[in-house]
Amino acid sequence: xxxxxxxxxxxxxxxxxxxxxxxxxxxxxxxxxxxxxxxxxxxxxxxxxxxxxxxxxxxxxxxxxxxxxxxxxxxxxxxxxxxxxxxxxxxxxxxxxxxxxxxxxxxxxxxxxxxxxxxxxxxxxxxxxxxxxxxxxxxxxxxxxxxxxxx
Amino acid sequence: xxxxxxxxxxxxxxxxxxxxxxxxxxxxxxxxxxxxxxxxxxxxxxxxxxxxxxxxxxxxxxxxxxxxxxxxxxxxxxxxxxxxxxxxxxxxxxxxxxxxxxxxxxxxxxxxxxxxxxxxxxxxxxxxxxxxxxxxxxxxxxxxxxxxxxx
DNA sequence: CTAAGACCTCAACTAATGTTGAGGTCAAGC
DNA sequence: GCTTGACCTCAACATTAGTTGAGGTCTTAG
Numbered sequence: 227x228x229x230x231x232x233x234x235x236x237x238x239x240x241x242x243x244x245x246x247x248x249x250x251x252x253x254x255x256x257x258x259x260x261x262x263x264x265x266x267x268x269x270x271x272x273x274x275x276x277x278x279x280x281x282x283x284x285x286x287x288x289x290x291x292x293x294x295x296x297x298x299x300x301x302x303x304x305x306x307x308x309x310x311x312x313x314x315x316x317x318x319x320x321x322x323x324x325x326x327x328x329x330x331x332x333x334x335x336x337x338x339x340x341x342x343x344x345x346x347x348x349x350x351x352x353x354x355x356x357x358x359x360x361x362x363x364x365x366x367x368x369x370x371x372x373x374x375x376x377x
Numbered sequence: 378x379x380x381x382x383x384x385x386x387x388x389x390x391x392x393x394x395x396x397x398x399x400x401x402x403x404x405x406x407x408x409x410x411x412x413x414x415x416x417x418x419x420x421x422x423x424x425x426x427x428x429x430x431x432x433x434x435x436x437x438x439x440x441x442x443x444x445x446x447x448x449x450x451x452x453x454x455x456x457x458x459x460x461x462x463x464x465x466x467x468x469x470x471x472x473x474x475x476x477x478x479x480x481x482x483x484x485x486x487x488x489x490x491x492x493x494x495x496x497x498x499x500x501x502x503x504x505x506x507x508x509x510x511x512x513x514x515x516x517x518x519x520x521x522x523x524x525x526x527x528x
Numbered sequence: 529c530t531a532a533g534a535c536c537t538c539a540a541c542t543a544a545t546g547t548t549g550a551g552g553t554c555a556a557g558c
Numbered sequence: 559g560c561t562t563g564a565c566c567t568c569a570a571c572a573t574t575a576g577t578t579g580a581g582g583t584c585t586t587a588g
Contacts, residue, residue: 241564251565252547260545270554272565288496291489295544314499321497328490332483338442339479345439346472348465392534402535403577411575421584423535447575529588536583542576553566558559 237266237274247283254283262286262300278311285317292324293331388417388425398434405434413437413451429462436468443475444482 244251257263258273263282265273282303289299302320306312395402408414409424414433416424433454440450453471457463 239564250547253545255567256546268554270565271567272554288493290545292493297544318497318499321493325490325493325497328486328493332486332490335479335483335486339476339483342439342443342472342476342479346469346476348469390534401577404575406537407576419584421535422537423584441575530586532585532587534583534585537581539579541578544574546572548569548571550569551567554564556560556562556564558561 237276238279240265240273240275243275243279243283246280247287249283249287257283257286257296260296260300262296262303276311281312281317285320288321289324292328294324294327388427389430391416391424391426394426394430394434397431398438400434400438408434408437408447411447411451413447413454427462432463432468436471439472440475443479445475445478 238246240251240254243249244254247254254263258265263275263279263286265275265279268274285303286296286299289302290296294302302323305320306316389397391402391405394400395405398405405414409416414426414430414437416426416430419425436454437447437450440453441447445453453474456471457467
């Protein structure tokens with residue numbers, strides 16, 4: 227634990243942060259490698275996190291639940307003010323962007339549901355006539371590469 | 378082309394199927410390796426598809442747009458009658474299952490949106506109090522492994 | 529009949545998001 | 559001051575959904 231019961235002190239060890247955020251240590255290392263998180267080091271090279279790392283990790287997880295890839299989360303986090311602990315307003319600003327993303331994704335899925343419902347009626351799945359096969363919305367235009375969504 | 382202009386004949390070559398479905402040849406090979414699709418072979422070992430392969434591929438793509446992983450699509454396809462060309466009713470039955478999945482996913486995302494909207498108000502993202510951090514719905518319970526959603 | 533284009537297999541690579549393990553170091557309680 | 563648990567790095571592996579390339583074969587139009 228990071229001194230005196232795991233957290234009243236100024237910094238957190240990686241184990242503390244993992245325990246409090248519910249994120250595995252290996253994932254925290256990974257976020258750091260990817261530039262989403264950083265830490266100071268002790269003289270012995272061990273990570274020490276400032277307490278706002280906790281909110282940072284929280285933001286990462288919430289963003290992932292919304293379906294945002296880490297690279298985009300990284301970009302968003304990079305827009306936080308450097309050398310000033312982010313305020314609640316800073317976090318709220320970032321989150322608002324995600325809500326718009328989420329709105330769009332929900333709308334796209336609803337559109338898809340409407341199409342699918344129609345196609346179930348005819349059972350067609352016809353390549354020429356079925357709306358699902360010739361999408362006029364954004365869904366499915368990004369090709370077949372690695373997935374962007376998560377659950 | 379699969380004889381006489383690419384398709385009036387009984388079977389399709391892999392190139393025909395690719396052209397008509399909009400799916401790359403390499404993806405069709407991949408689906409076959411994964412058991413989602415199969416083909417007869419000519420004496421020279423080239424694939425020849427029955428015409429209902431077209432609808433099968435259509436079903437695969439539609440399912441992927443709904444966000445279903447290939448393994449699940451494979452399971453669904455396995456429930457189609459063997460040795461009888463599937464009817465429209467068969468396809469409609471499968472699609473209905475996906476619509477239920479889609480309904481659930483939309484509902485989960487809407488729930489998430491409500492939580493996020495609330496959390497934007499307070500800017501908290503608190504690990505203890507924010508609904509997003511302590512999910513009581515299905516979202517986010519599957520852990521962190523490979524993604525299940527797509528776009 | 530032959531040449532060009534389509535097809536074949538197999539292995540390696542991509543991308544995102546991590547986990548696992550090996551081999552070694554730090555820090556803290558007794 | 560030593561031992562034990564936590565930490566370090568780096569490399570390899572897992573998963574999903576394919577793509578790319580090498581090296582070779584089939585089919586078909588002319």
